[in-house]
Amino acid sequence: MKKELKDTIIVELGEKLKQYPHFYLVDLTGLNAEKTSALRAKCFKKEIKLLVVKNTLLHRALEASEINYEPLYDCLKGSTAVMFTNTANVPAKLLKEYTKEGIPALKAAYAEESFFVGADKLEELASLKSKNELIADVVALLQSPAKNVVSALQSGANTIHGVLKTLGERPE
Incomplete structure (x- = not known):
């Protein structure tokens, strides 16, 4: 060569x-x-x-x-x-x-x-892990607490609504 x-x-x-x-x-x-x-x-x-x-x-x-x-x-x-x-x-x-x-x-x-x-x-x-896999993991981790907060707020609203409804229906 x-x-x-x-x-x-x-x-x-x-x-x-x-x-x-x-x-x-x-x-x-x-x-x-x-x-x-x-x-x-x-x-x-x-x-x-x-x-x-x-x-x-x-x-x-x-x-x-x-x-x-x-x-x-x-x-x-x-x-x-x-x-x-x-x-x-x-x-x-x-x-x-x-x-x-x-x-x-x-x-x-x-x-x-x-x-x-x-x-x-x-x-x-x-x-x-590839760069895209790491980004997906980070996004999933960041979304997890937000989903938990939204879920807790939604379930809390249903619970409060149920308590208020029960109190409102209760005879005095």
Whole structure:
């Protein structure tokens, strides 16, 4: 591979690192062409950009980045594919579908500004909540006290109305 082509790939990887806030490093060794194609199709449906890269080029792109990705350098051995995503837990949920086969295997991930190194972190990554899920949780928590107050006021009004009606009907 010519130096100009390598430099271009490093720049493109650097742009992807800036464009996507989360990425996973996975090992696709053992997947045949059919399964790799199926994985790529699933990634496309879930808005995950899957790239198979050379470790040295990815290492250089990580070094050139503004973020210190040093904890990931030891994972850049063997076959490496990068899954770029805007939602941190989507690739983990996709990889969990393949846990029985063990392929593709998670090497490491950078999600929510944290490093996750090792295949044992897959469950933790899958349990991360996306931004939309967190917003929904906060809205539900904020609505809960308001619903309780409205409910209490409505039931209290019925209770007061019942008491007043009973007092009004009572013979003197």
